[in-house]
Amino acid sequence: MPQRPLVAVLGAPNTGKSTVFNRLTGLRQKTGNYPGVTVERITGRARIGSAEVDVVDLPGTYSLAADSAESSVALDAILGTAAGLRRPDALLLVADASNLRRSLHLFSQSRELGLPVAVALNMQDVAQGRGTEIDAARLAAQIGAPVVPMTANRGKGIEKLRGMLERLLSQAAPEPERAMPEVRRAALELAGRINAPGMAMLALERAIIDQDGEFERRLLAICGPQAKRALERARGQALKSAGGPSLQSCEAERRYQLADQWLKGALIAGPPDAGIRESRLERAVNHPVLGAVVFLGVMGAVFQAVFAWAAPLMEAISGLFETVGARALSILPPGALASLLVDGLWSGVGAVMVFLPQIVILFALVLFLEDCGYLARAAFLMDRLLRLCGMSGQSFIPLLSGFACAVPAIMSTRVIGARRPRLATIVAIPLMTCSARLPVYALLISGFVPPAHYLNGWINLHGLLLLGLYLLGIAGGALSAVLTRRAALRGGRDFFLMEMPPFRWPNPRVLGLKLLGRAKVFLVRAGTVIAAACLAIWALGYFPRSEAIQQEFAEQRAALAVQQEDAEGAKRALRRINAQERSAQLEHSFLGRIGKFIEPAFRPLGWDWRVSASVAAGFPAREVVIGVMGTVYALGADAGNEAGLRDRLRESRWPDGRPVFTLAMALGLLVFYAFALQCVSTVAVIGRETNSWRWAAGAWIYMTGFAWLAGMLTYQLAR
Amino acid sequence: MREIGLDELPVGSSSTIRSILGQGRQARELLTLGLVPGVAVRVLRRAFGGDPLEVSAGGHPLCLRREQSRQVRVTAVCAAS
Numbered sequence: 001m002p003q004r005p006l007v008a009v010l011g012a013p014n015t016g017k018s019t020v021f022n023r024l025t026g027l028r029q030k031t032g033n034y035p036g037v038t039v040e041r042i043t044g045r046a047r048i049g050s051a052e053v054d055v056v057d058l059p060g061t062y063s064l065a066a067d068s069a070e071s072s073v074a075l076d077a078i079l080g081t082a083a084g085l086r087r088p089d090a091l092l093l094v095a096d097a098s099n100l101r102r103s104l105h106l107f108s109q110s111r112e113l114g115l116p117v118a119v120a121l122n123m124q125d126v127a128q129g130r131g132t133e134i135d136a137a138r139l140a141a142q143i144g145a146p147v148v149p150m151t152a153n154r155g156k157g158i159e160k161l162r163g164m165l166e167r168l169l170s171q172a173a174p175e176p177e178r179a180m181p182e183v184r185r186a187a188l189e190l191a192g193r194i195n196a197p198g199m200a201m202l203a204l205e206r207a208i209i210d211q212d213g214e215f216e217r218r219l220l221a222i223c224g225p226q227a228k229r230a231l232e233r234a235r236g237q238a239l240k241s242a243g244g245p246s247l248q249s250c251e252a253e254r255r256y257q258l259a260d261q262w263l264k265g266a267l268i269a270g271p272p273d274a275g276i277r278e279s280r281l282e283r284a285v286n287h288p289v290l291g292a293v294v295f296l297g298v299m300g301a302v303f304q305a306v307f308a309w310a311a312p313l314m315e316a317i318s319g320l321f322e323t324v325g326a327r328a329l330s331i332l333p334p335g336a337l338a339s340l341l342v343d344g345l346w347s348g349v350g351a352v353m354v355f356l357p358q359i360v361i362l363f364a365l366v367l368f369l370e371d372c373g374y375l376a377r378a379a380f381l382m383d384r385l386l387r388l389c390g391m392s393g394q395s396f397i398p399l400l401s402g403f404a405c406a407v408p409a410i411m412s413t414r415v416i417g418a419r420r421p422r423l424a425t426i427v428a429i430p431l432m433t434c435s436a437r438l439p440v441y442a443l444l445i446s447g448f449v450p451p452a453h454y455l456n457g458w459i460n461l462h463g464l465l466l467l468g469l470y471l472l473g474i475a476g477g478a479l480s481a482v483l484t485r486r487a488a489l490r491g492g493r494d495f496f497l498m499e500m501p502p503f504r505w506p507n508p509r510v511l512g513l514k515l516l517g518r519a520k521v522f523l524v525r526a527g528t529v530i531a532a533a534c535l536a537i538w539a540l541g542y543f544p545r546s547e548a549i550q551q552e553f554a555e556q557r558a559a560l561a562v563q564q565e566d567a568e569g570a571k572r573a574l575r576r577i578n579a580q581e582r583s584a585q586l587e588h589s590f591l592g593r594i595g596k597f598i599e600p601a602f603r604p605l606g607w608d609w610r611v612s613a614s615v616a617a618g619f620p621a622r623e624v625v626i627g628v629m630g631t632v633y634a635l636g637a638d639a640g641n642e643a644g645l646r647d648r649l650r651e652s653r654w655p656d657g658r659p660v661f662t663l664a665m666a667l668g669l670l671v672f673y674a675f676a677l678q679c680v681s682t683v684a685v686i687g688r689e690t691n692s693w694r695w696a697a698g699a700w701i702y703m704t705g706f707a708w709l710a711g712m713l714t715y716q717l718a719r
Numbered sequence: 720m721r722e723i724g725l726d727e728l729p730v731g732s733s734s735t736i737r738s739i740l741g742q743g744r745q746a747r748e749l750l751t752l753g754l755v756p757g758v759a760v761r762v763l764r765r766a767f768g769g770d771p772l773e774v775s776a777g778g779h780p781l782c783l784r785r786e787q788s789r790q791v792r793v794t795a796v797c798a799a800s
Binding site for chain 1: 738739742743744745746747748749750751752753755756757758763764765766767768770771773777778779780781782783784786787
């Protein structure tokens with residue numbers, strides 16, 4: 001059976017490349033990773049004419065000079081040297097009609113690859129909105145390749161594109177016209193002089209042009225350092241006939257000249273120079289002083305909205321899970337199975353779902369601000385400040401996402417071009433106050449900090465303390481980034497180079513798809529781990545059972561039945577006995593033993609074994625802490641009842657009668673909780689995104705140690 | 720004509736890129752995004768404290784740090800036009 005043809009979709013970031021791909025393939029796509037690099041591989045299948053065609057969505061890249069992981073993978077995929085991917089039969093270049101020079105620069109590289117190339121002239125709507133009018137037929141004649149104008153996010157032009165791809169696949173590749181013939185000659189000569197198996201001629205050309213680039217590195221890795229001299233000679237020879245300060249400058253100059261020439265021949269109406277005609281909104285946002293005010297206002301509004309909108313939804317969800325759980329417990333026969341289903345599985349699922357509203361609302365707002373172009377301005381504003389901490393302006397969006405959930409936030413650091421700032425950002429993100437920290441903050445603040453109001457009740461101490469904890473997280477993140485840069489990532493010059501997108505209304509469909517993706521990352525990557533952690537913690541807290549304890553409480557229940565006071569009082573007494581039994585069993589369980597075992601380590605923070613056990617249970621996933629506390633403190637059936645838990649914590653005593661939960665201890669616990677990396681999913685995603693388990697382990701050890709130290713100091717100073 | 724760094728160009732004024740200093744990746748990044756000899760460039764604004772800069776190169780806005788903008792050599796202009 002002949003293999004299906006393969007079309008590779010190439011394009012710069014923000015050209016709507018993935019939207020074109022999605023429109024072509026629909027839902028028939030597979031995502032994975034290219035081996036060894038954190039670049040997502042997305043493949044799908046499309047119907048083109050009467051045939052089925054495989055399509056691969058290459059990572060977004062401005063150029064085929066392999067400087068980022070993305071562009072190396074893109075070039076490897078095109079050359080047929082990417083692991084697990086065959087050489088494509090045709091290329092589809094997605095061009096941004098509103099920013100065509102840059103796309104045509106990439107086209108001039110693409111047409112030298114020996115494959116038939118077609119151009120999808122996307123974002124027609126944005127271009128027309130900015131007064132750019134391009135004649136597609138004339139452009140096609142200029143560049144010698146078929147061009148289809150389209151607006152992919154509205155589905156315009158897709159059918160035409162299918163027809164064009166069908167014709168393209170039946171054509172042979174045109175003889176490439178080279179922008180850098182000198183380099184070709186030098187590469188041929190170089191190939192005769194050295195033996196570099198696995199390096200295509202195009203890879204050798206890139207090695208010659210791109211000084212210190214990925215392909216130079218590979219060439220030297222294959223042929224050994226002595227190839228350096230041969231390479232330098234080839235470079236010198238090519239530069240001599242090309243002229244100019246460097247080959248890469250010469251290449252960019254020639255290709256951009258070509259792009260300008262093509263554009264001139266196809267442009268009906270051009271845009272005014274960017275920045276001349278700015279709307280009032282753009283002027284306000286870009287103003288140095290007013291812009292900062294707008295920025296603070298927008299950020300304040302985002303967090304206010306998250307709190308105001310998420311709270312009722314979260315209450316509704318947790319209420320639903322409790323009601324159903326309590327009903328199930330009353331129906332199911334009592335025993336290990338009922339407890340596993342309700343206390344383990346069901347409350348585990350509930351622990352995940354309850355955070356969904358907050359995460360979805362924050363991500364929706366972040367994605368909206370990102371897609372309408374505002375967050376790029378925020379990145380511009382924040383670069384200076386973030387640079388002080390060893391990060392860059394591009395760290396801003398991932399850091400902001402960290403307030404929802406660190407897992408998708410760490411994945412989104414891929415947009416940061418420079419390696420060192422990216423790693424610093426990855427280390428800072430877990431300290432942003434994610435949604436799972438909030439319930440513990442709320443419980444401890446409302447339980448142990450006396451209420452106080454200032455300025456006629458406008459400001460209350462509880463709110464102030466919560467804000468303080470958020471700021472503490474931000475400060476901790478900044479400090480982590482700084483320390484990481486000092487300790488592990490010294491030297492190097494960072495760069496920060498970013499396109500400034502125009503302001504535009506986001507497409508709701510595209511926004512919805514992205515939001516769905518983020519929510520899926522949370523549910524799949526984090527949620528499954530949280531639910532599994534809940535199950536494991538349940539098992540540790542349930543087993544082993546003590547017969548003696550069971551016996552003792554069965555006797556108490558029997559005694560109660562004999563007494564027979566009023567029905568209400570008996571019911572209450574029974575509930576109390578049941579809760580005490582659970583608490584006693586927990587003390588006897590593995591979890592209780594673990595708590596007692598580690599208690600000495602947390603004595604300096606003022607924790608007894610109950611607190612230690614609860615916090616230890618939170619290390620796989622901090623979401624479970626409240627639930628575990630409910631069991632440890634014998635809350636019984638109404639485990640989710642915050643007021644009930646608060647009262648139990650207040651009643652908790654050391655053997656000598658002193659209360660465990662003092663203001664100082666609660667503050668220390670809050671600080672510990674703010675800094676500790678209690679989330680296995682985050683540790684795993686750090687490992688995956690840095691491609692190194694050392695980074696993941698280092699981050700965990702460092703943050704846990706730091707949390708202990710900060711919690712201990714807080715407790716000892718506040719005592 | 721005198722040549723200056725893009726960082727010395729006042730906000731609002733335009734000039735033409737003459738060359739990109741430096742070798743290797745740092746220079747390549749600038750070239751790839753269209754900061755290429757012969758292209759018209761204009762400083763749109765600077766962030767608080769003068770860094771980073773937002774510029775328009777060939778009609779498309781970009782932002783970059785002051786340190787990087789020093790590598791972009793442009794023709795000196797008299798004053799903001």
